[in-house]
Amino acid sequence: MESDLFRRQATWYGGRGLFATQPISKDTLLHTCPFPYxxxxxxxxxxxxxxxxxxxxxxxxxxxxxxxxxxxxxxxxxxxxxxxxxxxxxxxxxxxxxxxxxxxxxxxxxxxxxxxxxxxxxxxxxxxxxxxxxxxxxxxxxxxxxxxxxxxxxxxxxxxxxxxxxxxxxxxxxxxxxxxxxxxxxxxxxxxxxxxxxxxxxxxxxxxxxxxxxxxxxxxxxxxxxxxxxxxxxxxxxxxxxxxxxxxxxDPGNVFGMYEMNEEGDSEMLGWCMYVSASYFNHDCAPNVRKKRMGRELHFFATRDIAPGEELCTNYIDVKDTVTDRRKELAANWYFDCVCDRCKRELGATDDN
Structure with missing residues (x-):
């Protein structure tokens, strides 16, 4: 993707992702998709x-x-x-x-x-x-x-x-x-x-x-x-x-729901969109990127300071769920077994018990 902040490259676990090419400060706007395809x-x-x-x-x-x-x-x-x-x-x-x-x-x-x-x-x-x-x-x-x-x-x-x-x-x-x-x-x-x-x-x-x-x-x-x-x-x-x-x-695994959130925290799905370049942000259960829809634009921001070489990842699911529930949902709806550091750490803790 065209950016001074990151580059697109192969990941160790398969497929491609986005990796920081320089230090990125928290709340930096990383990427904007101006409209869905x-x-x-x-x-x-x-x-x-x-x-x-x-x-x-x-x-x-x-x-x-x-x-x-x-x-x-x-x-x-x-x-x-x-x-x-x-x-x-x-x-x-x-x-x-x-x-x-x-x-x-x-x-x-x-x-x-x-x-x-x-x-x-x-x-x-x-x-x-x-x-x-x-x-x-x-x-x-x-x-x-x-x-x-x-x-x-x-x-x-x-x-x-x-x-x-x-x-x-x-x-x-x-x-x-x-x-x-x-x-x-x-x-x-x-x-x-x-x-x-x-x-x-x-x-x-x-x-x-x-x-x-x-x-x-x-x-x-x-x-x-x-x-x-x-x-x-x-x-x-x-x-x-x-x-x-x-x-x-x-469509499966690459589209984004068009959600609205009410004051009680409940969401309403109004439709769905395909933002092509947005799909290169892979999932992590401890994401360093958050997405925010502003009108029809989709914006991605850093949630913390990011070092060069780190992969830029958002979350596809509710990361407050247990490791078992998270992995089950990702396998069912995004067709992969999560191998992020948080999942490996929590699975290890579960095995130890």
């Missing part, structure tokens, strides 16, 4: 969360925002300023057509009660045991889905429809990037090629949640139908399954 506000919250800055109406003592695009659907704003900035920096004539198409096709599918294509469903009649699910099986399922998706309009759950919106936001970002339409160009570490460098977690994800594979194939079929029918400007990205597959394979 892909994001979605849950449909149930979309009148309550600003489409640009993600401000939550409840925090302002309101039930909903009342500013929206004149020619669009599904996007509300907390202020005219956010609306005007969205029009200036993010607006695309594709967005209103895309949002309208999602709602229209979802109603059509529900009315007709169609299911995923027969060939796509057939492959799941003999799903191998979870522990023997292979990448070859997953790859074959995607090929079958591509060969049968063009004429299909599957019925999706509300969560699947939110995932459709998330994937399409990534495709729109890639389209803007490729065509030079994006007003604020990302750094190389927040671009489509950088997204492809993120860890692909689909094998671990599908082994833990076998239902997710057919679900994602239905999502792909739905997106392909939307694009080919109503958003032809994006057709090049649906010529094969690869673009949709790339986003969905990197």
């Amino acid at each position: 892909a994001s979605v506000i849950y449909r149930v919250f979309r009148k309550e969360v600003c489409g640009l800055c993600f401000a939550y109406a409840f925090d302002a003592g309101r039930n909903a925002w009342n500013i929206k695009l004149e020619n669009g659907t599904g996007i509300w704003f907390c202020s005219e300023g956010c609306r005007d900035r969205w029009i200036r920096d993010e607006s695309s004539e594709i967005v209103p057509a895309m949002n309208a198409a999602i709602d229209k096709l979802a109603k059509m599918a529900e009315k007709k009660q169609r299911s995923v294509a027969a060939d796509s469903a057939r492959i799941f009649t003999e799903i191998p045991k979870v522990e023997s699910l292979t990448q070859d099986f997953i790859d074959e399922a995607w090929v079958i889905a591509e060969n049968s998706a063009a004429t299909q309009l599957p019925t999706l759950s509300e969560m699947e429809l939110d995932t459709v919106r998330f994937v399409l936001s990534a495709i729109l970002r890639r389209h803007a990037e490729d065509s030079g339409l994006q007003k604020t160009m990302p750094s190389p570490l927040d671009s489509w090629p950088a997204l492809l460098e993120l860890q692909n977690n689909e094998l671990h994800f599908y082994r833990a949640r076998p239902h997710a594979l057919p679900s994602n194939l239905r999502i792909y079929a739905f997106i392909r139908r939307i694009v080919l029918t109503d958003v032809p400007a994006l057709a090049t990205y649906l010529a094969t399954f690869e673009t949709v597959h790339a986003v969905l394979a990197r």
Whole structure:
């Protein structure tokens, strides 16, 4: 990543991380992700969360925002300023057509009660045991889905429809990037090629949640139908399954929940985002980095003084939990066994007892 404070390099435990190249003082701003590559506000919250800055109406003592695009659907704003900035920096004539198409096709599918294509469903009649699910099986399922998706309009759950919106936001970002339409160009570490460098977690994800594979194939079929029918400007990205597959394979373990915290300390998840460069901050149960969302920007600060050569790590989970619970959650949702110094120390103490 482009910084005088740290460099990206391989870690001793696998993968890559960020390491300090000079002394860093506590509270130093280390990195800023100016906007997510892909994001979605849950449909149930979309009148309550600003489409640009993600401000939550409840925090302002309101039930909903009342500013929206004149020619669009599904996007509300907390202020005219956010609306005007969205029009200036993010607006695309594709967005209103895309949002309208999602709602229209979802109603059509529900009315007709169609299911995923027969060939796509057939492959799941003999799903191998979870522990023997292979990448070859997953790859074959995607090929079958591509060969049968063009004429299909599957019925999706509300969560699947939110995932459709998330994937399409990534495709729109890639389209803007490729065509030079994006007003604020990302750094190389927040671009489509950088997204492809993120860890692909689909094998671990599908082994833990076998239902997710057919679900994602239905999502792909739905997106392909939307694009080919109503958003032809994006057709090049649906010529094969690869673009949709790339986003969905990197969603698990690489996205950030869009949370709001109330005064009692309870949190509300309003949607989720993919900040590509932010994924290079690995996890530690005694983190030296904290993240803070400011509007749609994600900022990372040093929590203490950091020496040259130290890895810069944030926390993915609640580090107040026990070592057993922490490791269990990380293995289940981030697909790795934590080997941080704190875990090793606490596991050693447990073994001694």
